Amino acid sequence: MPVRVRLFGRLRGIVGCDELVVQGSPATVGELVRLLAQQYDTRIQKELLDEGGDIDHSYAVFIGGQRAGGTDSAVQEGQEVTITSMIAGGFGC
């Protein structure tokens, strides 16, 4: 089942579009990122993951409206995935 991925922030600028559709049925965020890199742009994996292979702290991934805790977070069938840039502070600046 294809997964719809909406992009905001820095990744949108790198990939050059605001939405991607991943073919296949990724069960986790890690698999989803791997498929995104395979099907669209290898820079996605390098950009989204840190040296330890987890989600880089400058990004936030939301699955069906809930924040993903890491690359092992589950992706359920039919859920929309949103990827945004992230910084810690600044809320209210």
Place this chain on the structure above:
Amino acid sequence: MLTRKIAYVDLSPDVSGRTETVPPEWRRRYVGARGVNMHLLYSRYPPVDPLSPDNPLIFGCGLLTGLPGFGSGRMNVTAYSPASGNLGDSNVGGHFGPELRFAGYDHLVITGQSPRPVYLLIQDDRIEIRDASRLWGQTTLETQQMLRHELNDDRLRVLTIGPAGERLVRMASIITGPKDAAGRFGMGAVMGSKNLKAVAVRGSQDLTVAHPRELLDYGREQLDALWRRKWVQALGRQGTPLLIAPANEGGWLLTRNDQAGPLGERGRSMYAESLEPYSLGMASCFGCTVHCRHRHEIKGGPRGEGPEYSVFGWGAANLDVPDTEFVIRANDLVNAYGMDVMDTLVMIGFAFELYQRGIISRSTAGGPLEWGDGETALALIHQIARREGIGDILAEGSYALAKLPREAGPYLLRVKNAIVGPAPGGRVVKSFALGHSVATIGGHLHRNRPGIDVLGLPPQVLADLYEGPASSDYRSYEGKARMVWWHELLYAVCDSLGFCRFQTVFNSPHAPQYPQYQRLIQLALDWDMSVEELREAGERIYTTERLLLGRLGVGTREHDTLPQRWLEEPVAGGPCQGEVIDQAQLDRFLDQYYALHGWDNNGQPRPDTVKALGIA
């Protein structure tokens, strides 16, 4: 650099000014900017009516403002606050701070009241008080343009109030450039009460440093390292509006004065990308590599700078107007009049809720105040700035409650009489909320917002950073007292150096902090300040602020609380539905937090702590 000056200016007739060298021990113990400002306030100026001539308006540059560093364009403006009646302190960027240092001064202390509008002109060591009659009534941008034109100097740097400050609107700001603002806590009203329209400065003196070549090399190396960070590049591309997406998706960005849930799908229309059609590129403050500030133009309208995240949060989401053009227009209006965007937009949301609940009538409001009505919100900005109609009541900020029905009280979200408003994450991210309860300027994020726990980092990363356990779950209360305390000390030092919050552990655990500060101080001043000495300076500054709160009657446990809405009303919808602040957890937090600071169980600094810190 090794010897710096304070200028004392009394605007009362027939009173002359004086200057003094900043005592070296003050710089070592309080660093500069915010720290020295607080020491001045604590040691020389007892609490007074904030709008009286005796309230000192203190402008302070950081120890390293204007030098290679981490966004070194910043300074602090400090006074007793007409917005809260308590401690007022506001940090501002841009180019004024460095220019003041190039003119030879680190601090200006302005007291008294001029019988007529005046401005200060500082040209190197010379300070003149000049007539400002023709500037009175002008907007913040017009005032800067007029002064530059009259003095034939395009590089003149100006801090000015707008019409709101002249009319003593309690949330009036002081502006430099199109949007850089000493925005919070009514510093513009203090300036207006003195009939001081502006301070203009031009400096041509050198900042002498101990090791110039090494300082330049280290500064460049650090800036290059910063620029390679993904979060810096994201901030440089989208500015603080990049946070709208995670805040809305995560369900932290609430609406209708914190009554309702997030905007959800409707909110996506105002994510940072929506600014691109209006963008003229990004700008930066003095000496900054991040350049997080949007420059914009609405077709056929004037050019401006901003908006920051706050206008989206406190304006668009709060008022239920998810429209980027509304945000830009509100931003430009508030800055032109010289008002704080947060307090102004919160007061408008507060009025909308009072109307919704029937606490104020249509006739009192001057018409219907409906959620989602951006045009009415913009009209209210004009009315507040001009003190017209209901705007005259809203211009009183927290003090408006004295002029409204008693039932209005709970709907104006405050801490220590400072307006908090619907701070994003207020009930969701526990470290944010708990920090509001103890911030020394009332409920505001910039004293202690930890933030790092929203990044989902491994617990060990946080434990290493904070030298103790702190949960990386942002909904958890565990370890948050340590986080808040740790950031209070760091931010006190960061502000007092004259550096930008965005380039320290506000945004990333890997951002510059004490070790990098220590090295810059060594290269600039040849001082060997240990990390421990810097942290102790942070504790000294924060405890001095707490002692000031004690003098003002709000420095004890009973005042360290949160808005009723955050304690009693769970978040109404979205991914964070049901989140609320637990009073028992707040009490536990306070116990731990006071102990970390060396304060007693009632939140008052213990005598042995005050003595050990050498506060006098």
